[in-house]
Amino acid sequence: MASETLTSSEYIRHHLEHLTWGHLPDGTWGIAQNAEQANAMGFWSLNVDTVSVSFLLGAVFLFIFGRAARKATSGVPTGLVNFAEWVVEFIESSVRGSFSGKNTMVAPLALTIFFWIYLMNWMDLIPVDYVPHLAMALGVPFFKVVPTTDPNATFGMSIGVFLLVLYYSVKIKGLGGFIGELTLQPFGKFGLPANLFLEGVNLISKPISLALRLFGNMYAGEMIFILIAILPFWLQWTLSLPWAIFHILIVTLQAFIFMTLTIVYLDMAHQEHH
Amino acid sequence: MNINATLLGQTIMFVMFVWFCMKYIWPPITNAMGERAKRIADGLAAGERGKSELDLATKRSLEILHEAKQKAAEVIAQAEHRAAQIIDEAKSDAKEEGERLLSGAKAEIEQEVFRAREALRDQVAALAVAGAEKILRQEVNAAKHAELLKSIQGEL
Numbered sequence: 001m002a003s004e005t006l007t008s009s010e011y012i013r014h015h016l017e018h019l020t021w022g023h024l025p026d027g028t029w030g031i032a033q034n035a036e037q038a039n040a041m042g043f044w045s046l047n048v049d050t051v052s053v054s055f056l057l058g059a060v061f062l063f064i065f066g067r068a069a070r071k072a073t074s075g076v077p078t079g080l081v082n083f084a085e086w087v088v089e090f091i092e093s094s095v096r097g098s099f100s101g102k103n104t105m106v107a108p109l110a111l112t113i114f115f116w117i118y119l120m121n122w123m124d125l126i127p128v129d130y131v132p133h134l135a136m137a138l139g140v141p142f143f144k145v146v147p148t149t150d151p152n153a154t155f156g157m158s159i160g161v162f163l164l165v166l167y168y169s170v171k172i173k174g175l176g177g178f179i180g181e182l183t184l185q186p187f188g189k190f191g192l193p194a195n196l197f198l199e200g201v202n203l204i205s206k207p208i209s210l211a212l213r214l215f216g217n218m219y220a221g222e223m224i225f226i227l228i229a230i231l232p233f234w235l236q237w238t239l240s241l242p243w244a245i246f247h248i249l250i251v252t253l254q255a256f257i258f259m260t261l262t263i264v265y266l267d268m269a270h271q272e273h274h
Numbered sequence: 275m276n277i278n279a280t281l282l283g284q285t286i287m288f289v290m291f292v293w294f295c296m297k298y299i300w301p302p303i304t305n306a307m308g309e310r311a312k313r314i315a316d317g318l319a320a321g322e323r324g325k326s327e328l329d330l331a332t333k334r335s336l337e338i339l340h341e342a343k344q345k346a347a348e349v350i351a352q353a354e355h356r357a358a359q360i361i362d363e364a365k366s367d368a369k370e371e372g373e374r375l376l377s378g379a380k381a382e383i384e385q386e387v388f389r390a391r392e393a394l395r396d397q398v399a400a401l402a403v404a405g406a407e408k409i410l411r412q413e414v415n416a417a418k419h420a421e422l423l424k425s426i427q428g429e430l
Contacts, residue, residue, distance in 0.1 A: 076315040082307050125291065127284035233283025240287040245294060 008230050015128060015226045017142040018047040018150065019135070033141050047150055054147040057119040061112070087115065091259070098263045101270030103168070106263060113157065114259040120147045121218060121251035125244055128225045148218040148254075151211065158211035161262050165206065168269040177272070206265050210258060217254050221247055399427040 013035065020038040022045025024030050031048065032038035038045070068084030077085050091111045099106050123146040135143035147153040169178045182199040183192050221243075228240045403423055 076311055076318060078311060082311050086307065086310055127281075127288045129281050129284050130288075133281060229280050229284060231283070233279040233286070236280075236283035237287040237290055240284070241290050241294070244287065244291045248295075248299060 011230065012226055014142065015132065016144070016223075018144050019049040019140060019142045021046045021048045031141070047144075047152055049143045049145065050147045050150040050153050053123065053145055054116075054120055054153055057123075057147070058116055061115045061119060065111075065115070087111070094256075094260060095263055098260060099267045099270075101172070101267060103266070103270065106266055109164075109266075110259045110263055113161075113262055114255050117148060117157070117214065117258050118251060118255035120153070121255055123147070124149070124218060124221055124225070124251060125247055128222070128229050146218060146222055148214055149222045151215045154211040154215040155207070157258075158207040158214075161210060161265060162207035165265050165269045168266060172270050173272060206261075210261055210265075214254055214258050217250060221250060395427055399423060402426055 017035055018038065020032045020041060022029065022032065022038075022041030024032070024037060025040055032041060032045075064080065065084055068081045071081050072085070073081075088111060091114060092107055095107045095110050126145060131143050131145040135141075144150065169181075173181060182203070183189075183196050185195060186198070187195050224243060225240060228236055228243065231239065403426075
């Protein structure tokens with residue numbers, strides 16, 4: 001789609017730019033109109049698109065399941081209730097399969113993580129130009145609609161999970177038990193530095209792998225959609241349709257993996273010795 | 275960034291994608307949902323049926339128990355009746371037997387009395403004859419006077 005006004009690389013760059021709100025160079029607070037302004041904002045800025053879309057989808061999730069929960073009866077479920085029960089049953093069987101401790105928080109957490117990520121991943125299947133074009137029409141310079149292609153979102157979730165892991169590790173094993181776990185194995189107390197290094201890497205790798213796996217997969221998927229969009233329009237569907245169909249699997253799988261790993265990490269936090 | 279045919283290409287793809295989902299993704303999901311609802315409905319119906327069957331069985335068992343009790347009472351009453359009958363029969367049998375024995379004994383006694391009387395009569399006759407012989411100091415021809423003796427014997 002090489003046009004006079006926009007080269008391919010500009011097109012791609014435009015699609016990968018977040019709608020960022022922060023401190024502008026002229027001293028006011030506002031939305032960055034280009035990549036340079038966004039970069040200049042530094043840490044204290046917000047990706048408005050990521051925040052708003054993820055918030056909206058979280059609200060959708062709460063709305064769907066809240067409605068289902070209020071309509072749930074002991075009779076034969078229909079429609080929405082049936083669907084919600086199906087999902088809850090699936091999550092519960094996953095939790096029962098991999099979580100051995102006793103914690104009523106894990107299953108709702110798993111459901112929330114799964115469905116929220118699932119909905120956010122589905123945004124990937126909206127044609128890549130739709131939302132940015134709509135945003136442009138409304139006077140918004142950029143809009144990246146898939147929150148899970150923003151490492152801020154994936155790291156936000158994985159750090160949340162990480163804090164829960166730390167909290168339950170200390171709660172179940174005690175501070176001493178947790179520190180002991182980090183320092184006294186696998187080499188015994190004389191290999192303390194090596195133990196701390198190995199267990200520390202092990203611990204830190206949990207949130208990083210969680211976040212990067214999801215981000216990497218979704219970002220790559222989005223990137224390929226954008227690359228396909230550069231092809232002549234009558235040719236695009238030959239590639240983008242198979243990729244979209246394949247993505248049905250990917251979005252489900254990535255949400256499922258994030259959820260399962262969350263359960264597994266929390267399970268490890270609940271076990272005295274692993 | 276400007277609007278151009280890319281949007282058209284994506285729309286083509288999007289329509290095809292939606293069609294694909296409608297054709298191949300949606301039906302299995304709705305089928306699964308339908309099956310799940312049906313399974314639950316069946317389960318609930320089975321539970322309901324089981325419950326009503328249990329009620330029925332409880333009622334039936336109570337009926338059977340009641341019937342059995344009634345039958346048992348009947349059997350006991352019959353048995354008591356029969357026992358009374360047997361006792362009555364035994365009583366009447368015993369009475370009859372006793373009476374029979376009594377009458378037998380009476381008859382025997384009568385016979386004995388008769389026989390003793392006969393013997394006594396014979397002896398008295400002989401005594402009378404002997405007495406008469408002595409009185410008449412002559413032999414009475416037994417053959418000749420048999421008739422006479424017999425009449426005496428009959429009078430005694």
